Amino acid sequence: MPRRSKRHDANEPKDETAPAKPRAAVYAPGLKAGFRATAQRVQDMHHAIADKTFGVLQKVPVVSLPARVVQGAHDAITDGVYAAVRAGGHAALSVAGAAEAMSLDPARRVGPSEQAVRSALNGVFGDHLAEDGSPLAADLDFHLDGAPLELDGPVVEGLQPNVLIFIHGLACDERSWFRRSTSGSVSEGSYGERLAAERPVSALYVRYNTGMPVEHNARRLGERIEALLAAAPQVRDLAIVGHSMGGLVARSACDLAVQDGASWLRAVSVLMCLGTPHRGAPLERLGHLASMALNLSKVTRPLAQVANARSRGIKDLRHGLRGQGAALSVPVRLLAARLADDDASPASAMMSALLGDGLVMPSSAADGDLRGDVQREELRGIGHMGLLNDARVYEIVRRWWDETRPALVTGAAPRG
Known part of the structure; x- marks a missing residue:
């Protein structure tokens, strides 16, 4: 083969390959x-x-x-x-x-333990990481097996007409849905896996920067759902399940879709919120009060600055969505929980009144001011994180999904 001349031919296409970034x-x-x-x-x-x-x-x-x-x-x-x-x-x-x-190996995949650390950092300082352009800052997207889902790939092409979208809470990621169940079993699988085995539905999981403002994540969620529906025209029905902050993000996304006239909202048949602080979370209110108290003295004011450095996402949990969107245009199902067992003892009553599910009070998770097609249920003897994988919660999620199925997209009689 003849050797090519080093001289550049003016008619020859230039090599547009960008140099590798350091x-x-x-x-x-x-x-x-x-x-x-x-x-x-x-x-x-x-x-x-x-x-x-x-x-x-x-x-x-x-x-x-x-x-x-x-x-x-x-x-x-x-x-x-x-x-x-x-x-x-x-x-x-x-x-x-x-x-x-x-x-660093650019091609390496982040393992579960390291991803858990990154998710925690996103929860506490995620807005600062995003402002600094840090690669640690997560961008909201659908994820599969720890990697962003390619909308032009085979997974999207193979989605069922019914899709269930799971959105995690503060300082977590999509792996939180696959945690060990409250029964101690790891073989039961996530809610999405179990429902996909029993019903004609595909499950997708969202990862996002929980330190960003709820409204920011809500807008990004709407954009990604819009892109998903454009890439997968066979998908005709969406059910959304949000845990804790994930419910706030999903509900805010629905509110914004109504304001913007976004078409993707017409595909949503139900929004399920598990332990979501619609009226705010007491721990963030205590954090705010502590910051105010520290700011009263010049000596402790530097500590107040440290406390106030917590992310916008955490601060948004102070009031939740109180006063916003009193009625939604989609069916809403709300699940509240209490740590105390239903034994009617004074100790259980006190625990329920003081702790709720450990992080969110039942009155906040149930949001009595929300109107429209709203149903509320409450479980006892379960904590906030237990809502992510519990047999009783799964039964409720499956029932809510069955009850809100449009006949057009069910496609087949449920199995199981």
Whole structure:
């Protein structure tokens, strides 16, 4: 074969292949930002305590002038020390970041344990990660076996006319639906797997950045459902199941679809919310009150800044969707839970009143103000995370799915 000349022919197509992007560290930048912020908060608290002490001394006439001199020297020295600490930490983490980038395999798949860490980081700092362009920030999409679902792939082509969409809660990912059941079994499978084995339905799972505002995720969900329906015209019916925050995202998406006149909402036959804090979650309210209390004192104000750094997604749980969308245009099914067993004992009554399901109170999950085609049920003796895989919950989900089937898309008599 003749060798090609190195001269470039003007009529020859140019090689448009983009140069490979340099590998970027994933965790080191986040650690670096966290280290800087922590060092700054510690420095702020140090100064607040010192200012309080020197402020008292400067009110004493005899030692007022020496106290000012000493404070000036103290501030200069401590600022230098903290600057050195930040510089040293920055340098060390920069080296660690370079090592991390060199060791990363671009083609590797993130394992379950590492993904759990990433999901937790998204829940607590996800909005900050997204603002910084961190690769740790998740983008809302359908996922299958830990990877984004390709809408032009064979899985979408093979979807049933009936599709069940599962949306996880705060600091979780789609794997949360596959957790060990409350009975201790791992062989029972997820709700989606079980229902697909008994009914003509396909199950899809959403992963998203739970630290982003609920409204942001709701808009992204609507966009992805619209794209799914365009890619899979055989899909005619959607049932959505949201756990905890996932129910807020799904309900908000339906509200926005009504406002925007989005066509995808016509395909939704039912929205099921499991332990969703429609009226807010008490832990976030306590977090907000704690931040306000810490902000009252100059000494503790740096701690308030740390507390206020929690994500917008978490802050959105303070009030839930209280006052928004009093009526939905789709059938809504709400499941509330209580940790206490139904034994009518005073201890159980107190536990139910104080803890609910451990994170969400039944009154919030049931949202008595929501109108329209709404049904509410309550389970006892189950916690918030137990709602993700429990035989009683599955029976309710399956019944709700059966009861809301349009005859046009059922396609076959249910089995099982």
